[in-house]
Amino acid sequence: MRQLGLLFFSIFIVSMTNAQHTIPDSINNHVTTALSYYPELDSTNIEFKFKKNIKKSTMQARPTFGSFFRSRKHRRYVILISEKFKISNEEFRTRDIPKDIFIGWIGHELGHIMDYQDRDKLNLIWFGIKYVLSDNHIVEAERAADSYAVNHGMEDFILKTKDFILNHAEITQSYKDRIQKYYLSPEEIMHLVEQRETEEK
């Protein structure tokens, strides 16, 4: 009886700690691993959702529309995950990509959410406008998301994700160019890691 009570108590605790995150069962393990690198987001409301198709990207993090009328603490975020992605006209299921690469991808999206959480309402609106209008701003936003992930100790995952895209012969050159243009390079990532390590000493 006591064991049963303990079991219910632990289920209660587990559901309490995950109450802010809505995650589809099929990717629950991977997403939870990525989230464990971001304890600051434990009480942030985030919904992970599969979508048939996302323009130009595989995943996308954004605040919900209603969040613009709420205080920072009560904002809600959605991370959309495209059900499929294409490698030179062949379609793959996103949930089937290797574990570490999937985790790295989610880690990058969580980096965007950290970046959004740093901004007040007006700044967030301005950010959205600039993202649509300015290519330089996209570079800035994507590099910020990568930097958050690396500064949270996710460099191995982020490097694997990049390696997967850049060294996958079947991925189109235009997609690789996009990645090189908008994201941190492996050298820059290593530099951030060195910086973090000297700061920790």
Ligand SMILES: [Zn+2]
């Ligand atoms: Zn991004």
